[in-house]
Amino acid sequence: MTAAVEATQKGATNLIVLEKMPITGGNTVRATGGLNAAETPYQKADGIEDSIELFVEDTMKGGKNLNDPKLVQVMAEKSADAVTWVNEIGGDLSVVGQFGGASVKRIHRPSDTSAVGPMLVNALNAKLKELDVPVFLETEAVHILLNEEGAVVGVQAATKGGEPYTISCKAVILASGGFGANSELVVKYRKDLDGFFAPPTTPVPLETESLWRKS
Numbered sequence: 001m002t003a004a005v006e007a008t009q010k011g012a013t014n015l016i017v018l019e020k021m022p023i024t025g026g027n028t029v030r031a032t033g034g035l036n037a038a039e040t041p042y043q044k045a046d047g048i049e050d051s052i053e054l055f056v057e058d059t060m061k062g063g064k065n066l067n068d069p070k071l072v073q074v075m076a077e078k079s080a081d082a083v084t085w086v087n088e089i090g091g092d093l094s095v096v097g098q099f100g101g102a103s104v105k106r107i108h109r110p111s112d113t114s115a116v117g118p119m120l121v122n123a124l125n126a127k128l129k130e131l132d133v134p135v136f137l138e139t140e141a142v143h144i145l146l147n148e149e150g151a152v153v154g155v156q157a158a159t160k161g162g163e164p165y166t167i168s169c170k171a172v173i174l175a176s177g178g179f180g181a182n183s184e185l186v187v188k189y190r191k192d193l194d195g196f197f198a199p200p201t202t203p204v205p206l207e208t209e210s211l212w213r214k215s
């Protein structure tokens with residue numbers, strides 16, 4: 001949803017968002033705490049001394065140094081812009097508080113003390129509506145379609161009833177969350193988690209990707 005708003009604001013046209021669930025929100029709507037960000041105007045206004053370096057240090061420590069340092073650096077450097085962006089699209093992350101794992105007050109929350117996730121999803125839904133970007137609910141992206149040269153030319157999607165259809169497009173942005181529910185992929189990277197979690201399998205009533213490539 002963020003990518004769709006940003007792309008539209010930068011001039012992209014004819015965007016659609018596919019959401020496999022009956023409502024938007026994903027894991028984001030469950031988030032309650034807030035958004036960690038360093039060197040924001042809200043911290044400065046409250047006299048909080050923070051820095052990108054300290055945010056990176058705290059995050060690496062919290063992740064037992066298993067985090068990818070380059071990604072942590074990007075996250076920390078872009079964090080203040082993320083807070084500004086949310087507020088610019090009609091969200092509210094204007095109150096700074098103290099949270100676990102942070103050396104200073106760094107977590108940005110809505111001023112009415114409500115949970116951060118629903119505020120964010122409501123703001124994104126409203127912005128997409130304002131920008132006329134359609135959101136197809138209960139529509140699961142199943143395959144990314146490639147042409148002979150390997151370039152992306154569309155998405156094969158399935159509705160709740162399993163009805164397949166094809167969306168032709170020039171570009172696809174994947175923003176489908178993590179892969180914690182895909183035990184096969186989890187085990188590929190963490191063999192010790194084999195059998196730890198077995199989600200119900202979703203039937204995929206669709207042809208193979210190679211068949212779709214041919215068509």
Ligand SMILES: Cc1cc2nc3c(=O)[nH]c(=O)nc-3n(C[C@H](O)[C@H](O)[C@H](O)COP(=O)(O)OP(=O)(O)OC[C@H]3O[C@@H](n4cnc5c(N)ncnc54)[C@H](O)[C@@H]3O)c2cc1C
Nearest residue numbers: 018019020025026027028030031032033034140141176177
């Ligand atoms: C209980 C809880 C509390 C949290 N609290 C915080 C917090 O306070 N602060 C914080 O920063 N983070 C918090 N997090 C983490 C944060 O919520 C996630 O990191 C973040 O929401 C991930 O956003 P996302 O857009 O990547 O994924 P999501 O919000 O999960 O969005 C992915 C979307 O893609 C859809 N989708 C997936 N596959 C397909 C498909 N094939 N076709 C179509 N649609 C598909 C999903 O249905 C979903 O709507 C919390 C997480 C949880 C679970």
